[in-house]
Amino acid sequence: MASIRLERLTKKFGKVVAVNNLNLEVRDGEFIALLGPSGCGKTTTLLMIAGIYRPTEGNIYFDDVLVNDVAPKDRYVGLVFQSYALYPHMRVYDNIAFPLKLAKVPRKEIDRKVHEVAKLTKIEELLDRMPGQLSGGQQQRVALCRALVKEPEILLLDEPLSNLDARLRIETRAEIKRLQRELGITSILVTHDQVEALTMSERVAVMHQGVLQQYGPPDELYDRPRNLFVASFIGDPPMNLIPVEFKKTDGKPALVTDSFVLPLAEAWGEVLGQMDQGEFTLGIRPEDVRLSTEKEGNALLGEVFLTEPLGGGTLVHFRFGEISFRVLAPREIKVDVGDKLWIIPDQEKLHLFTKDGLSVREVGRQDAH
Amino acid sequence: MATHRFTPGSLERERRKQKLLRFSMYVFLILASLPIVVGYLWLFVGAFTGNLVYGFVPQELTVANWSFLWESPSPAWPNIWRTFANTFFLAAGVTVIMVVVSTSAAYVVSRMYFPGRSMILASTLILHAFPAITLLIALYYILRTLGLLDSLWGVILVRAGLMVPFGIWVMKGFFDDIPWDIEMSALIDGATRFQTFWKVMLPLVKPGIAAIAVFAFMAGWAEYIFLVTFVRDPNSWTLSSYINAIIGNYRFTNYGLLAAVSLFYMFPVLLFFLLTQKLLMKVTVGGIKGGR
Ligand SMILES: Nc1ncnc2c1ncn2[C@@H]1O[C@H](COP(=O)(O)OP(=O)(O)O)[C@@H](O)[C@H]1O
Numbered sequence: 001m002a003s004i005r006l007e008r009l010t011k012k013f014g015k016v017v018a019v020n021n022l023n024l025e026v027r028d029g030e031f032i033a034l035l036g037p038s039g040c041g042k043t044t045t046l047l048m049i050a051g052i053y054r055p056t057e058g059n060i061y062f063d064d065v066l067v068n069d070v071a072p073k074d075r076y077v078g079l080v081f082q083s084y085a086l087y088p089h090m091r092v093y094d095n096i097a098f099p100l101k102l103a104k105v106p107r108k109e110i111d112r113k114v115h116e117v118a119k120l121t122k123i124e125e126l127l128d129r130m131p132g133q134l135s136g137g138q139q140q141r142v143a144l145c146r147a148l149v150k151e152p153e154i155l156l157l158d159e160p161l162s163n164l165d166a167r168l169r170i171e172t173r174a175e176i177k178r179l180q181r182e183l184g185i186t187s188i189l190v191t192h193d194q195v196e197a198l199t200m201s202e203r204v205a206v207m208h209q210g211v212l213q214q215y216g217p218p219d220e221l222y223d224r225p226r227n228l229f230v231a232s233f234i235g236d237p238p239m240n241l242i243p244v245e246f247k248k249t250d251g252k253p254a255l256v257t258d259s260f261v262l263p264l265a266e267a268w269g270e271v272l273g274q275m276d277q278g279e280f281t282l283g284i285r286p287e288d289v290r291l292s293t294e295k296e297g298n299a300l301l302g303e304v305f306l307t308e309p310l311g312g313g314t315l316v317h318f319r320f321g322e323i324s325f326r327v328l329a330p331r332e333i334k335v336d337v338g339d340k341l342w343i344i345p346d347q348e349k350l351h352l353f354t355k356d357g358l359s360v361r362e363v364g365r366q367d368a369h
Numbered sequence: 370m371a372t373h374r375f376t377p378g379s380l381e382r383e384r385r386k387q388k389l390l391r392f393s394m395y396v397f398l399i400l401a402s403l404p405i406v407v408g409y410l411w412l413f414v415g416a417f418t419g420n421l422v423y424g425f426v427p428q429e430l431t432v433a434n435w436s437f438l439w440e441s442p443s444p445a446w447p448n449i450w451r452t453f454a455n456t457f458f459l460a461a462g463v464t465v466i467m468v469v470v471s472t473s474a475a476y477v478v479s480r481m482y483f484p485g486r487s488m489i490l491a492s493t494l495i496l497h498a499f500p501a502i503t504l505l506i507a508l509y510y511i512l513r514t515l516g517l518l519d520s521l522w523g524v525i526l527v528r529a530g531l532m533v534p535f536g537i538w539v540m541k542g543f544f545d546d547i548p549w550d551i552e553m554s555a556l557i558d559g560a561t562r563f564q565t566f567w568k569v570m571l572p573l574v575k576p577g578i579a580a581i582a583v584f585a586f587m588a589g590w591a592e593y594i595f596l597v598t599f600v601r602d603p604n605s606w607t608l609s610s611y612i613n614a615i616i617g618n619y620r621f622t623n624y625g626l627l628a629a630v631s632l633f634y635m636f637p638v639l640l641f642f643l644l645t646q647k648l649l650m651k652v653t654v655g656g657i658k659g660g661r
């Protein structure tokens with residue numbers, strides 16, 4: 001096993017900066033996810049770690065050893081490609097055995113190991129087939145076997161679940177997590193699907209346009225998004241983001257828009273105390289709001305515009321002028337279009353972002369330092 | 370009430386129209402291929418009969434035309450089997466060079482970026498469109514300087530050289546169709562660059578190799594113009610030089626002999642086609658997308 005450290009890693013393709021000044025550490029045996037929208041540089045990062053792309057700038061360390069100039073074959077890395085990249089002209093058995101044959105492992109041992117991983121991923125009965133005769137899920141398992149069979153120090157998974165149907169994806173998610181834990185192998189999962197990232201990995205690195213946005217455990221990303229991008233990317237249904245003005249009326253802090261005034265709890269006054277009045281973006285997660293027929297504390301009155309039953313609950317849409325606002329209501333609450341309801345946000349779970357998109361909490365923290 | 374577009378009568382008329390169309394198509398195709406069929410027929414008949422009356426009507430059946438197989442019709446001509454071996458050597462030589470050079474060059478052009486890459490690509494196309502005959506004199510001098518006149522090697526190099534641009538284009542298409550992921554995967558699995566090429570890439574472009582090999586072999590087997598221009602020594606004759614001699618050396622061409630040698634010349638190609646027909650049909654450009 002190995003730890004990984006990326007230091008000021010940058011990759012340019014001509015004028016395109018695919019990865020920009022990325023600093024990232026993965027502990028020995030840890031399972032992390034690289035999360036971000038398509039084109040944000042996730043695959044490029046993986047391929048640099050695997051040794052296929054040479055970084056334009058920056059360093060890659062495995063266990064504190066600089067590996068920038070180490071050939072892919074000497075990095076002891078297993079990679080599962082998004083396309084699986086099975087060798088179409090080889091049987092499944094030979095696909096899995098390929099890394100071992102190249103390493104000149106004795107034939108008997110190859111046979112033993114191939115069967116071992118095949119058993120681990122339950123594809124023993126497929127060994128004699130050609131890749132073209134397999135379903136997507138089966139190909140994915142074969143690709144995983146091929147990556148695992150050489151007992152790599154590091155396992156890299158590039159959107160391994162994106163070609164599977166919804167049901168299989170959930171099963172495989174659990175399966176990969178189990179395998180990773182059993183083998184204790186340092187792993188990086190690349191995905192654009194936040195659910196995958198949050199459920200499978202210990203820490204998540206959110207990337208956007210080649211730049212690392214935030215790196216931390218799933219809870220931290222959810223509870224304390226550092227900036228607007230992370231706030232809007234993490235969470236499903238997504239966080240409500242509303243441009244507001246911060247004012248003090250009668251000495252009491254409040255958030256003001258053309259359509260409503262939301263008084264803020266005292267605690268916020270302290271956080272914002274150092275700040276002048278100004279423009280912010282207010283973030284409220286649909287699940288951090290209560291609905292009530294009576295006014296309680298700091299609440300907004302809204303009219304229901306649309307309802308979407310989600311099975312577990314109902315997504316209730318409100319509208320304030322131009323602003324639409326989503327609330328996740330528990331299924332016990334019956335809501336109809338046209339109802340007038342009080343929206344009571346959980347003041348502790350409000351998020352405020354500056355014009356630069358940084359979380360106000362973050363700014364406060366940085367000022368304190 | 371809805372009106373029916375198709376009444377039984379209109380369907381019947383439609384069917385008749387189709388039949389007529391197909392019939393006229395057959396007539397056209399038969400007429401168009403008649404000259405070729407007649408040509409081959411003449412070859413078969415001519416090879417097994419004595420002199421034809423008016424050049425067309427066969428007289429008696431005979432194998433006399435085939436005596437060239439065991440005795441040379443002219444003391445100036447080489448043994449037919451040696452000529453046959455030369456022909457094979459020429460075709461095989463062209464094939465080997467064509468396959469090796471096209472495949473490796475195409476891999477580089479498909480996968481690597483280097484200064485002048487697009488120029489090379491463009492020039493291969495132009496080279497391929499170049500009429501080879503215009504190079505005859507220049508090539509003559511080059512071969513003479515290299516001491517390759519009167520040698521099959523000279524012809525092999527020239528013919529292969531002229532075909533390689535085409536080969537590169539075909540093979541580049543096949544390499545382009547192999548996803549990068551597969552190649553990267555091999556590198557990560559522990560292969561060197563050469564092992565990646567040899568164990569992963571080459572097997573995947575086999576259909577392309579088969580295709581250009583067949584083309585090269587045919588071209589080598591049928592080579593004529595460079596042979597009769599560059600090679601005089603009878604020991605280096607091939608079957609096409611031999612036929613050239615039959616036509617040129619007799620004041621009155623022996624048509625029976627000509628037909629028999631031509632048939633002898635064609636036979637291996639026909640056999641080859643019959644044997645590989647199934648395989649050739651499978652050669653569609655770019656057969657391996659998406660691991661299927
Ligand atoms: N080989 C390449 N050549 C040129 N541009 C590339 C190459 N690979 C990736 N890019 C560009 O780099 C950016 C990041 O790509 P990628 O790492 O594949 O994103 P992701 O995997 O997050 O979807 C994209 O803008 C993409 O177009």
Ligand SMILES: [Mg+2]
Nearest residue numbers: 039042043044
């Ligand atoms: Mg990608």
